[in-house]
Amino acid sequence: MLLPTYRCLIGPTVFDRLVGVNAIGSKTIVMLILIGLIYKRVDMFVDIALAYAMLNFIAVLAASRYFQKQKGLYDKTGKRTPLI
Amino acid sequence: MNAANKKASIDDIRPDHNKNNSFHHTNKKQFALIPFVVTFFIMACFWLLFSGKFDGFHIFLGIGSCLIVSGISSRLLFPRGVPPLLLKTWLKFAGYLPWLFNQIFLANLHVLYLTFHPRMMELINPKIIKFNSRLKSDVSRTTFANSITLTPGTITIHAGVMGKFAVHCIDDKSGQSLPGQMENKISKVFDE
Amino acid sequence: MIWQIELIILVLVVLFGFGALATKDLLSAAILFGAYSFLLCLLWAIMGAVDVAFTEASVGAGVSTVLIVSAVLRTTRRTDH
Amino acid sequence: MMVTIMILLIFGLIFFAGGAIGIIRFPDFYSRLHPAGKLDTGGLVITMSAFALYTIQPFDLEAIITSIKIILIVVFVFITSPTAIHSIVDAGIRAGLEPWEKQEDK
Amino acid sequence: MKITGLISLIFIGGLLFYGALDFPPWGDPTSPASSHLSPYYIEHSIKDTSVPNVVTAVLADYRGYDTMFETIVIFTAGIVCIFLLRSFKEKAPESRMYRHIPTGIILRIEKGGKVPHESEYFEHIDSVWIPYDLVIRTTCRMIIPFIQVFALYVIAHGHHSPGGGFQGGVIMGASFVLFAIGFNLRSAIKQMSEKIVAFICALGVLIYAGTGVLCMFFKANYLDYSALAPLLRTDPVTARSHGILIVEIGVGMAVMAVMVVLYYNLSSAGKHDEGL
Numbered sequence: 001m002l003l004p005t006y007r008c009l010i011g012p013t014v015f016d017r018l019v020g021v022n023a024i025g026s027k028t029i030v031m032l033i034l035i036g037l038i039y040k041r042v043d044m045f046v047d048i049a050l051a052y053a054m055l056n057f058i059a060v061l062a063a064s065r066y067f068q069k070q071k072g073l074y075d076k077t078g079k080r081t082p083l084i
Numbered sequence: 085m086n087a088a089n090k091k092a093s094i095d096d097i098r099p100d101h102n103k104n105n106s107f108h109h110t111n112k113k114q115f116a117l118i119p120f121v122v123t124f125f126i127m128a129c130f131w132l133l134f135s136g137k138f139d140g141f142h143i144f145l146g147i148g149s150c151l152i153v154s155g156i157s158s159r160l161l162f163p164r165g166v167p168p169l170l171l172k173t174w175l176k177f178a179g180y181l182p183w184l185f186n187q188i189f190l191a192n193l194h195v196l197y198l199t200f201h202p203r204m205m206e207l208i209n210p211k212i213i214k215f216n217s218r219l220k221s222d223v224s225r226t227t228f229a230n231s232i233t234l235t236p237g238t239i240t241i242h243a244g245v246m247g248k249f250a251v252h253c254i255d256d257k258s259g260q261s262l263p264g265q266m267e268n269k270i271s272k273v274f275d276e
Numbered sequence: 277m278i279w280q281i282e283l284i285i286l287v288l289v290v291l292f293g294f295g296a297l298a299t300k301d302l303l304s305a306a307i308l309f310g311a312y313s314f315l316l317c318l319l320w321a322i323m324g325a326v327d328v329a330f331t332e333a334s335v336g337a338g339v340s341t342v343l344i345v346s347a348v349l350r351t352t353r354r355t356d357h
Numbered sequence: 358m359m360v361t362i363m364i365l366l367i368f369g370l371i372f373f374a375g376g377a378i379g380i381i382r383f384p385d386f387y388s389r390l391h392p393a394g395k396l397d398t399g400g401l402v403i404t405m406s407a408f409a410l411y412t413i414q415p416f417d418l419e420a421i422i423t424s425i426k427i428i429l430i431v432v433f434v435f436i437t438s439p440t441a442i443h444s445i446v447d448a449g450i451r452a453g454l455e456p457w458e459k460q461e462d463k
Numbered sequence: 464m465k466i467t468g469l470i471s472l473i474f475i476g477g478l479l480f481y482g483a484l485d486f487p488p489w490g491d492p493t494s495p496a497s498s499h500l501s502p503y504y505i506e507h508s509i510k511d512t513s514v515p516n517v518v519t520a521v522l523a524d525y526r527g528y529d530t531m532f533e534t535i536v537i538f539t540a541g542i543v544c545i546f547l548l549r550s551f552k553e554k555a556p557e558s559r560m561y562r563h564i565p566t567g568i569i570l571r572i573e574k575g576g577k578v579p580h581e582s583e584y585f586e587h588i589d590s591v592w593i594p595y596d597l598v599i600r601t602t603c604r605m606i607i608p609f610i611q612v613f614a615l616y617v618i619a620h621g622h623h624s625p626g627g628g629f630q631g632g633v634i635m636g637a638s639f640v641l642f643a644i645g646f647n648l649r650s651a652i653k654q655m656s657e658k659i660v661a662f663i664c665a666l667g668v669l670i671y672a673g674t675g676v677l678c679m680f681f682k683a684n685y686l687d688y689s690a691l692a693p694l695l696r697t698d699p700v701t702a703r704s705h706g707i708l709i710v711e712i713g714v715g716m717a718v719m720a721v722m723v724v725l726y727y728n729l730s731s732a733g734k735h736d737e738g739l
Contacts, residue, residue: 015449018307022397026434027373028315054613059310060444061444062644064447133429135619153608156611196396327626334637
């Protein structure tokens with residue numbers, strides 16, 4: 001989980017951050033079930049993991065919609081400086 | 085902008101896809117019984133799976149919520165104008181799954197090999213390939229696109245309405261096998 | 277609970293919080309905030325507060341990122357200094 | 358039973374580690390998606406099946422339902438994960454990010 | 464200005480840390496919080512309310528006022544969002560895009576042009592036209608009903624597993640948001656119009672407060688659900704459990720509606736024409 005964090009925090013573009021967040025999300029699901037096994041109450045934690053599995057991709061979809069609406073890595077103002 | 089996208093957007097305004105996708109265009113709200121009942125039964129199965137409690141009170145709550153859900157969104161599972169998925173299709177789809185799992189496992193091993201290879205930069209050769217698919221319905225195309233994304237070294241970039249696909253593949257070997265076998269299997273599943 | 281895991285996740289939460297504050301690009305900040313809420317949910321779950329973890333999971337994964345991204349879409353994407 | 362679970366867990370962890378390293382090592386954003394998408398999904402499937410095998414041990418109704426829920430998580434991840442990857446790629450193409458290609462012709 | 468902020472922040476933080484030093488040590492069994500209040504909840508909650516999940520019992524029964532005002536805070540947030548952002552003035556946009564459905568031709572109508580009615584033949588589309596994205600749309604279509612049934616499960620099973628009204632309401636709202644992202648905002652509004660959403664929002668708060676008032680009719684305190692026993696035809700303990708469920712449903716409705724309202728108004732800047 002540390003390495004996707006690196007990609008999230010340092011990553012050159014927004015997309016690298018998205019990739020990192022996606023990876024962190026899938027690891028979070030596994031960690032939740034693991035914690036449930038350690039506490040011996042899997043039936044509780046499985047609900048949280050299920051909610052994650054369903055809702056994990058809404059954020060990614062929203063961000064990709066942003067780029068479909070707002071074309072380009074560049075701002076509207078016409079400054080052609082890449083946003084990092 | 086990529087050339088594939090421009091071409092595809094010319095595709096997309098062709099009239100054909102409106103027939104497939106008449107969900108938005110009907111202003112009249114007609115109540116359809118059969119999708120409602122089928123959705124209700126699917127949702128009831130899922131409720132029992134989630135709940136795991138079979139006493140009367142919880143069953144009553146479950147029936148109430150299944151009615152609400154199927155009232156709201158039975159049109160989403162079975163939209164107008166699209167032929168519904170039959171039980172036979174689902175059984176065939178279950179037959180397709182083991183092959184898919186095998187492919188996914190192979191894909192993982194392949195990408196794993198690439199990842200840990202010390203001279204990775206020489207092995208990979210990313211490029212974009214385009215091809216036409218002969219699958220027709222929305223669901224089969226989506227299945228095809230998702231299967232491509234899951235199998236060796238390929239990611240679907242664009243899945244057009246008219247059957248245009250653009251695929252990003254990571255090395256030469258993985259790009260050659262498209263569309264090939266997978267499309268045959270999926271077309272066999274969905275009877276097209 | 278194993279306190280090493282808890283410590284690692286706590287450090288990661290702090291890192292993501294600082295990252296979300298420090299980036300000048302607001303969209304990146306929104307995305308980092310999503311990851312921050314993932315890790316915070318894990319932290320609550322480790323501490324045994326299951327209900328709080330569930331709230332954090334549904335709010336953080338479901339709607340908060342979408343709302344922030346849509347607010348960024350309607351305003352500007354760059355912070356001015 | 359225990360041996361199977363251990364083997365599956367080790368495989369899953371290898372996949373996860375490969376995914377994490379691949380995200381760092383690959384040269385550009387499009388090729389980074391390959392390890393991120395596939396290896397994470399594959400590792401999640403294998404790890405989850407190990408957990409489901411572990412949970413089903415007492416073999417009463419509650420345990421069976423819990424492990425079916427774990428399998429259900431896998432199903433949902435299988436539906437949503439390729440979609441998420443596809444939408445990221447789509448956003449990248451629309452934003453005008455050029456794919457990295459090997460220069461060997463010159 | 465920045466330096467003033469920093470200094471005041473450090474001062475307040477130091478004050479808080481100084482205050483925190485006086486707290487009993489973490490996990491101390493003799494601290495006042497864990498010596499008489501929480502043992503009471505832990506021992507009596509099953510006997511009083513027959514709810515296995517103590518958190519739900521505390522939130523919705525013992526601390527009912529607290530949760531009620533939380534719900535009202537959320538409701539107020541939704542109302543304020545409508546008041547701040549919603550613009551009812553139909554400012555005519557510079558150009559509108561319409562699609563003639565049978566032929567698929569796209570018309571761009573400049574300012575002042577004659578606007579066709581929305582019918583089976585003309586469809587209003589977004590000005591930055593997003594091509595029809597097949598994969599996302601089909602996946603959203605397939606997955607939304609399952610998210611909704613899961614949300615209702617979470618609301619109904621707050622007694623036995625983690626969850627309850629708030630979480631279930633948020634997941635339900637997320638499913639509508641997903642609908643609006645996967646399709647477009649106008650079809651979401653057509654499915655669930657603004658008036659219906661506002662009505663559901665108010666109805667949720669009304670259910671919560673109305674349950675309390677109903678208890679007062681039976682000569683009990685406000686939000687004392689055991690008084691509802693003759694109405695529900697059960698014994699007082701089960702009545703408390705059912706009262707908690709009713710209240711949770713109210714909270715869920717209010718939260719769901721507020722999430723949808725927030726998304727509608729934020730993503731379209733109050734104009735409700737084109738969203739994210």
